[in-house]
Amino acid sequence: MRSVVRRGLESGGCRVVGEAATADEAVELVIDHRPDVALLDIHMPGNGIRAAEAISRAVPTTAIVMLTQSREDDDLFDSLRAGAAGYLLKDAAPQSLADTLRGVLAGEAAMPPALVARILDEFRGPARRRFGRGSAAASKLSTREWEVMDLLRRGESTDDVAARLFLSPTTVRVHVSSVLRKLAVTDRASAFRLLEE
Known part of the structure; x- marks a missing residue:
């Protein structure tokens, strides 16, 4: 090289x-x-x-x-x-x-x-958040977790999110697992509902 x-x-x-x-x-x-x-x-x-x-x-x-x-x-x-x-x-x-x-x-x-x-x-991360921002659930996520969940909520696949954010699919799944743990839920749909409140 x-x-x-x-x-x-x-x-x-x-x-x-x-x-x-x-x-x-x-x-x-x-x-x-x-x-x-x-x-x-x-x-x-x-x-x-x-x-x-x-x-x-x-x-x-x-x-x-x-x-x-x-x-x-x-x-x-x-x-x-x-x-x-x-x-x-x-x-x-x-x-x-x-x-x-x-x-x-x-x-x-x-x-x-x-x-x-x-x-x-x-740089613009927090200003671009699209979930509700006033809930206790919202305050628990990092900027990157917000981005991952927002893209998934819009229907993008794990691979699509990975490509868009220059992450590996495994890293995307790690972020999702972290969100589910922080929000004490077992699936993405439940996390989306909490974040949209």
């Missing part, structure tokens, strides 16, 4: 000053070379998010962009909190990377539109 990325960057006119196999190596390379951009994989050995935090502290002038397969919300938001200026998925065309990174240096956010929408949904 690193060689494919390197070829894409170099063919787009970028100069690659180093490659690292681990988070610690990436931090050392950035400190030594002080590049304009550090491109990190979240799940690189040693944890790419941890590397992003260390690079942000040690070389704040280096823009950090995550390149990953993960569409999980936790990875996305943890990366942004760690100082990442972009979050790119590995299915992006390697030849477009150079232009994307130049955009980051010009102050643009590097992120697929679907993930931008995810951030907006998270």
Whole structure:
């Protein structure tokens, strides 16, 4: 993967000053070379998010962009909190990377539109709740639990909800189980009734 990325960057006119196999190596390379951009994989050995935090502290002038397969919300938001200026998925065309990174240096956010929408949904979360908000049941749910239950109530399947919120179907089911436990009910229909009061 690193060689494919390197070829894409170099063919787009970028100069690659180093490659690292681990988070610690990436931090050392950035400190030594002080590049304009550090491109990190979240799940690189040693944890790419941890590397992003260390690079942000040690070389704040280096823009950090995550390149990953993960569409999980936790990875996305943890990366942004760690100082990442972009979050790119590995299915992006390697030849477009150079232009994307130049955009980051010009102050643009590097992120697929679907993930931008995810951030907006998270930011607007409580204001978009559609269940009744005055009940005791309503106050027990997290923003993410509200989103999951609202989509399910509108007739979307577990797989649809997972795709829409960039979660795994298992994570959706975990959220539903948490809601049922919090509301002390045994099925989704009962939860919907409580939340609509």
